[in-house]
Amino acid sequence: MSNPLIRKLSSFADFSTEDKAALDALCSSRRSYDKHTTLIKEGDRPESVFLLLDGWAYRYKILPDGTRQVLAFLIPGDLCDINIFILKEMDHTIGLLSDAEVASIPKQALLAAMHERPQVAQALFWATLVDEATLREWLVNIGRRDAYESVAHLLCEMWLRMDQVGLVAGNKFKLPVTQEQLGDTVGLTSVHVNRTLQKMRAAGLIAIAGKTLEILDVEGLKSAAGFDPNYLHLERRR
Amino acid sequence: MSNPLIRKLSSFADFSTEDKAALDALCSSRRSYDKHTTLIKEGDRPESVFLLLDGWAYRYKILPDGTRQVLAFLIPGDLCDINIFILKEMDHTIGLLSDAEVASIPKQALLAAMHERPQVAQALFWATLVDEATLREWLVNIGRRDAYESVAHLLCEMWLRMDQVGLVAGNKFKLPVTQEQLGDTVGLTSVHVNRTLQKMRAAGLIAIAGKTLEILDVEGLKSAAGFDPNYLHLERRR
DNA sequence: CGATAGTTTGATATCCTTCAAAACCTGTGG
DNA sequence: CCACAGGTTTTGAAGGATATCAAACTATCG
Numbered sequence: 325m326s327n328p329l330i331r332k333l334s335s336f337a338d339f340s341t342e343d344k345a346a347l348d349a350l351c352s353s354r355r356s357y358d359k360h361t362t363l364i365k366e367g368d369r370p371e372s373v374f375l376l377l378d379g380w381a382y383r384y385k386i387l388p389d390g391t392r393q394v395l396a397f398l399i400p401g402d403l404c405d406i407n408i409f410i411l412k413e414m415d416h417t418i419g420l421l422s423d424a425e426v427a428s429i430p431k432q433a434l435l436a437a438m439h440e441r442p443q444v445a446q447a448l449f450w451a452t453l454v455d456e457a458t459l460r461e462w463l464v465n466i467g468r469r470d471a472y473e474s475v476a477h478l479l480c481e482m483w484l485r486m487d488q489v490g491l492v493a494g495n496k497f498k499l500p501v502t503q504e505q506l507g508d509t510v511g512l513t514s515v516h517v518n519r520t521l522q523k524m525r526a527a528g529l530i531a532i533a534g535k536t537l538e539i540l541d542v543e544g545l546k547s548a549a550g551f552d553p554n555y556l557h558l559e560r561r562r
Numbered sequence: 563m564s565n566p567l568i569r570k571l572s573s574f575a576d577f578s579t580e581d582k583a584a585l586d587a588l589c590s591s592r593r594s595y596d597k598h599t600t601l602i603k604e605g606d607r608p609e610s611v612f613l614l615l616d617g618w619a620y621r622y623k624i625l626p627d628g629t630r631q632v633l634a635f636l637i638p639g640d641l642c643d644i645n646i647f648i649l650k651e652m653d654h655t656i657g658l659l660s661d662a663e664v665a666s667i668p669k670q671a672l673l674a675a676m677h678e679r680p681q682v683a684q685a686l687f688w689a690t691l692v693d694e695a696t697l698r699e700w701l702v703n704i705g706r707r708d709a710y711e712s713v714a715h716l717l718c719e720m721w722l723r724m725d726q727v728g729l730v731a732g733n734k735f736k737l738p739v740t741q742e743q744l745g746d747t748v749g750l751t752s753v754h755v756n757r758t759l760q761k762m763r764a765a766g767l768i769a770i771a772g773k774t775l776e777i778l779d780v781e782g783l784k785s786a787a788g789f790d791p792n793y794l795h796l797e798r799r800r
Numbered sequence: 801c802g803a804t805a806g807t808t809t810g811a812t813a814t815c816c817t818t819c820a821a822a823a824c825c826t827g828t829g830g
Numbered sequence: 831c832c833a834c835a836g837g838t839t840t841t842g843a844a845g846g847a848t849a850t851c852a853a854a855c856t857a858t859c860g
Contacts, residue, residue, distance in 0.1 A: 336648075383698075385698070385702055387702070387706055387707075387788065388788055391706045392706070393701060393702040393705045393706045395698045395701055395702075406691070407691050407694075407695070410574075410684065410687055410688045410691050411688070411691055411692070411695070411795050412795060412797060413792070415695050415698070415699075415792050415793045415795070416698060438680075438683075439680045442676075442677045445676075445683060446648065449648055449687060449690070450648045450649070452687070452690055452691065452694065453644070453645050453648050453649055453690065454649070455694060456645075456690065456693060456694045456697060457645070457649070457653050459694060459697040459698060459701065460621075460623070460633045460653070460654060460697060461653075462701055463631060463633055463697065463700055463701060463704065464623055464625065464631040464633075466701065466704045466705045466749060467631045467704045467746075467747075467748070467749035468625055468629045468630070468631045468746075468749065469625075470847075470848095471847080471848075502805085502806060502807090503806075503807070504806080504807095508705075508706075509705075510705070511704060511705035511706065512848075512849090513848070513849055513850080514806085514807085515807095515808085515809090515848090515849075515850080515851095516847090516848055516849075518807065518808060518809090519808090519809095519848095522808085534857085534858090550625065550626055554651075554653050555653045557649050557650060557653070559650060708815075708816095709815080709816075740837085740838065740839090741838075741839065742838080742839095750816075750817090751816070751817055751818080752838085752839085753816090753817075753818080753819095753839095753840085753841090754815085754816055754817075756838095756839060756840060756841090757816095757840090757841095759839095760840085772825090772826090
C-alpha cells in the first residue's frame with residue numbers, strides 16, 4: 325500500500341517516479357497520537373505540516389461564549405494545515421477525534437518540493453481548492469438546508485470521502501464523532517441532531533452501531549439531502 | 563496607481579521587477595460589464611480567469627428548491643475563479659452586483675507564470691488560503707452567531723476588506739447588496755435582515771444611505787459582532 | 801464494576817420564518 | 831421634468847423549526 329498522500333494527490337497529478345520518491349521522503353517522520361490530542365492550536369506557528377495517515381481529526385473554532393463551530397473533518401490522506409507555511413499563524417484549532425497516526429512534514433522541505441516540482445505544487449493547490457469547495461458546500465448546508473437535509477448531506481459526504489480512501493465496506497464506515505460534534509458542525513444542538521438521526525433511522529435510511537454508521541438506503545439518503553457530489557471534484561479533471 | 567492584482571498580492575510576496583511586469587502583462591485584456599451580468603455559471607469550464615478591477619461580484623449556489631446561498635463577495639483586486647484552471651468545472655456561479663471592470667487572464671498564461679515564477683505561485687496560493695479562511699469564518703457566522711452578531715460581523719469584514727483596497731472614506735463605503743442578498747449570505751430572510759439592520763441603526767452603530775454604508779461606531783459594531791480580524795491575515799506574514 | 805461521557809426523552813421558550821400588504825426608491829421613457 | 835414600473839424596504843400578525851433545560855437512561859473505558 326503506497327503512501328496515502330501520493331494516493332490522494334495522484335487523483336489529480338501525473339507524478340514522475342522522482343516526484344513520488346520526493347513525496348515519500350517527506351513523510352518519513354511519523355508517530356502515533358492519542359484520541360483528543362490537540363495537534364495545532366489557534367495562534368500557533370508550527371514548523372511542520374501534519375498529514376493524517378490513520379484516524380480522524382477535525383478543525384474547529386471556539387467562540388468567546390464557549391460555543392464551538394466545526395470547520396472540517398479530516399480523514400486519512402488529508403493534510404491538516406498547509407495553511408501554516410504561507411499564513412502567519414493558525415486561525416483555528418485541529419484536534420484528533422480518534423487515536424491517529426500522523427506524519428510530520430517539515431515546512432522547508434515541503435516548500436522546497438513545491439518550488440522544484442511543479443506537479444507537486446499543482447497537486448497541493450488542487451487539494452486546497454477541493455477543501456475550499458467543500459467549505460462552500462458546508463456553507464450551503466448550514467445556511468439553506470434544514471436539520472434533516474443538512475445531517476443527511478454531511479453523512480453522504482463523509483461516506484463518499486471515506487469510500488474514496490478505501491475505508492468503506494458494505495456501506496459501513498467508522499464515524500468517530502459524537503452527536504454534539506455533529507451539531508457543532510451543522511449549526512444545531514446535540515438534542516436536535518439526536519432527534520434528526522432518530523427520524524433517519526425510522527425512515528430506514530441509516531443504522532448506527534457504536535461508532536459505525538451503515539447507510540441502508542443510499543439513494544434515499546442522497547435524495548433526502550439533495551446531494552450532488554460535484555463539489556468534491558472526485559473525477560479526474562481533463 | 564498600479565495594477566490591483568499586484569497591489570493585493572504584494573501584501574504577501576516580494577515581487578521582482580520581472581514578476582511585476584509578468585503580472586501586468588497578464589491583465590492586459592480588460593472590459594466593462596453591466597450590473598447583473600453572470601460572469602461564470604456552475605458547470606462552465608472557462609478558459610480564462612477573471613480579475614475584478616472595479617465593482618462588486620458574488621459567488622452563489624442555487625438549490626433545487628430555488629433558494630440561494632451566497633458564498634463570497636468579490637471586490638476590486640479579487641480573482642474570481644482560480645479554481646477553474648485546476649478543477650474540472652465550476653461548482654458555483656459568479657455574478658456581478660454592480661457595473662464592473664474585469665480583466666480576463668488566459669488560463670495558460672497564468673499557469674505558465676506560476677511554473678516560471680515561484681513568487682507568483684506562492685502569492686496566488688496565499689490568496690487562495692485567505693479565501694479559505696474567510697469561508698471558515700462565514701461558517702462560524704452562520705452556524706454559531708445569531709442574526710445580529712452575524713450581520714454585524716459581515717459588515718465589519720466588508721469594511722476591512724474595502725479599506726484594504728482603499729475604498730473606504732470617512733468610514734463610508736459602497737455596499738451594492740440588497741437585504742435579500744445579505745440574507746442569502748448569512749442564512750436569514752430578507753425580512754429578518756431588515757429588522758436586524760433597523761436595530762443596528764437604532765443602536766447608533768451604522769447608517770445607510772442608498773447603497774452606501776456608514777459605520778458610526780466602529781468599536782460598537784466590532785464588539786456586537788465579536789469581530790477578530792485575524793482570519794483575514796492582513797498583516798504580512800514573517 | 802464504577803465513573804464518566806454520550807444518548808435519549810419531555811416540556812417549554814424563542815428566534816426566525818412565512819405571508820401579505822403598504823410604502824418607498826430608482827431609473828426610464830414620454 | 832413628471833409619471834409610472836419594478837425592485838427594494840418596511841410593517842404586522844401568526845406559525846414553525848430549533849433551542850434550552852433538566853433528568854433519565856445507556857454505553858464505554860480504565
